[in-house]
Amino acid sequence: MKDQQIISGLQIDVSNALPSVGDRRTVSGTGSLRLEDVYDLDFEPGDDVAWKFQVRRIAGGVEVTGSISGVVTLACYRCLEGFEFRLSLEVREHALWLSEAELEEDEEPATEYMVTDGVLDLEPIIRDSICLAFPAVRVCDEACRGLCNVCGANLNLEPCGCDTGHVDARLKPLEELKKRLESG
Numbered sequence: 001m002k003d004q005q006i007i008s009g010l011q012i013d014v015s016n017a018l019p020s021v022g023d024r025r026t027v028s029g030t031g032s033l034r035l036e037d038v039y040d041l042d043f044e045p046g047d048d049v050a051w052k053f054q055v056r057r058i059a060g061g062v063e064v065t066g067s068i069s070g071v072v073t074l075a076c077y078r079c080l081e082g083f084e085f086r087l088s089l090e091v092r093e094h095a096l097w098l099s100e101a102e103l104e105e106d107e108e109p110a111t112e113y114m115v116t117d118g119v120l121d122l123e124p125i126i127r128d129s130i131c132l133a134f135p136a137v138r139v140c141d142e143a144c145r146g147l148c149n150v151c152g153a154n155l156n157l158e159p160c161g162c163d164t165g166h167v168d169a170r171l172k173p174l175e176e177l178k179k180r181l182e183s184g
């Protein structure tokens with residue numbers, strides 16, 4: 001019961017859970033992640049993605065190590081359809097724990113992660129780790145044909161038959177000749 005109060009979801013009450021340097025705890029959880037934007041994830045209850053971290057109190061902060069695995073649905077750049085991306089990654093991050101005075105003096109702390117009011121929020125760590133693991137080119141398949149730029153049909157499903165106006169440069173002289181013959 002005690003654990004549920006000091007570790008609720010993604011929030012860890014560090015002052016109570018890890019009172020001294022060297023103290024450690026294992027934190028695990030699951031969620032479903034919805035992609036809002038290119039690098040914007042929203043957490044929802046679910047079990048598509050699972051994480052397990054060891055959170056350790058260190059001098060001046062907290063160290064978070066562990067792993068994240070599961071599946072996130074991304075949108076294909078070419079055809080815009082959702083496709084499943086399988087995650088399996090290791091996490092090793094630090095969160096700084098500064099006093100109020102130190103915070104004011106150092107306007108831009110060197111690390112992005114902070115223990116605020118004695119509480120560590122794991123959500124930004126999980127979010128950033130997952131976004132960094134995404135493929136640089138998000139396509140459902142290397143061979144994805146994308147959308148027709150005339151009618152918008154998904155060309156993976158069926159050819160739409162549109163004249164996309166694209167003519168191979170090498171065929172240009174032949175096309176010119178055809179036009180001349182037709183008009184003459």
Ligand SMILES: [Zn+2]
Nearest residue numbers: 076079140144
């Ligand atoms: Zn695609």
Ligand SMILES: [Zn+2]
Nearest residue numbers: 148151160162
């Ligand atoms: Zn078309």
